Structure formats: structure tokens, C-alpha cells
Amino acid sequence: MKSNLRKTFTYSVFILALGALAACQPTETGKQEEAVATAAPAAPNTAVKRAAPEFFVIPEDMARKRVWICEDGVSDIFHVKHDCPILVQCKGKGSFRNLVLPRAIEEYGRYNCQECSKELDIIFDRDAVREIGG
Structure with a gap:
């Protein structure tokens, strides 16, 4: 048994x-x-990493603005919305960082996202008319 x-x-x-x-x-x-x-092809904004911007002017009122970036070795844009569809594509491919706008441009060489921060195009526009603060 x-x-x-x-x-x-x-x-x-x-x-x-x-x-x-x-x-x-x-x-x-x-x-x-x-x-x-x-x-699957990469999103058009993240397909090829561009050189860091040579020219940018950040207005004083935006100097403390926080933005999101994806550290995946390919992306070269920053986002003002944490739920931007392009930023969400980073999930699983890289890490997310939230930092001030000047640092995103100066240290990470990022451009503004055309999906969630198109209004910030003026930062990179050499020909834009800007007011001189006094």
C-alpha cells in the first residue's frame, strides 16, 4: 500500500x-x-534625434516651468502634459523625468513637442519679436 x-x-x-x-x-x-x-515604426517626433538647439530664448515667466522628457536615447522633445500621447509611447522604452524648462533645453538638447506644447515654438524662433523687460 x-x-x-x-x-x-x-x-x-x-x-x-x-x-x-x-x-x-x-x-x-x-x-x-x-x-x-x-x-512598428517609431513616432515621427522620436524617429531621429536632432542636434541640440543652437538658439533659444526662455522668457522669465517660463524659467521655472516644469516639463516632461523621455530618456530613451532617441527622443529629443519635451512635453508640458504628462499624458501627451507621444510621451506615453515612452512607457516601457525609457524612463520619465520632470525638470525645469531651461534644463531640458540646455542639458538635454530638447525641443518642444508639437502635440502638447506647440505654443512654445517662440522659444526657438530667432525672428520673433520679444519685449525687453525693464
């Missing part, structure tokens, strides 16, 4: 171990999804 019980227990443990091993193996659909994800 003990012999049969021991054999049954041994077979049960063996079957459970095989089941656990099979559950840990990646499925074919997972491989296909990974292939599709890597083959």
Missing part, C-alpha cells in the same frame, strides 16, 4: 513539475507580438 501511495505521489509531483515547466515557456503568439512591436 505504501509503495502504491509513494508511486502515485512521485508521479503527481513529476506531472506538476512538467506542467510548471510548460507554463513558463513563451508561446508563439507572444513571439509574434514581440516581432510586430519591434517592426
Whole structure:
């Protein structure tokens, strides 16, 4: 009786171990999804990292404005909205940073996002008319 019980227990443990091993193996659909994800083209704003901006003027009232950036080695834009669709694409590809606008431009060489911060184009416009504060 003990012999049969021991054999049954041994077979049960063996079957459970095989089941656990099979559950840990990646499925074919997972491989296909990974292939599709890597083959998908990058967003147009993050496809090629541009050189840091050579010219920019940050008005005093924007000097303390905080912006979001994606540190993924490819992105070269900053965002004023944390839920910007382009910034959300960074999830899983890089890390997010929230910093002041001057630092985003000076130290990270970022440009404004055309989706969530188009109104900040004036920062990089050489020909813009600016008021001289006094």
C-alpha cells in the first residue's frame, strides 16, 4: 500500500513539475507580438534625434516651468502634459523625468513637442519679436 501511495505521489509531483515547466515557456503568439512591436515604426517626433538647439530664448515667466522628457536615447522633445500621447509611447522604452524648462533645453538638447506644447515654438524662433523687460 505504501509503495502504491509513494508511486502515485512521485508521479503527481513529476506531472506538476512538467506542467510548471510548460507554463513558463513563451508561446508563439507572444513571439509574434514581440516581432510586430519591434517592426512598428517609431513616432515621427522620436524617429531621429536632432542636434541640440543652437538658439533659444526662455522668457522669465517660463524659467521655472516644469516639463516632461523621455530618456530613451532617441527622443529629443519635451512635453508640458504628462499624458501627451507621444510621451506615453515612452512607457516601457525609457524612463520619465520632470525638470525645469531651461534644463531640458540646455542639458538635454530638447525641443518642444508639437502635440502638447506647440505654443512654445517662440522659444526657438530667432525672428520673433520679444519685449525687453525693464
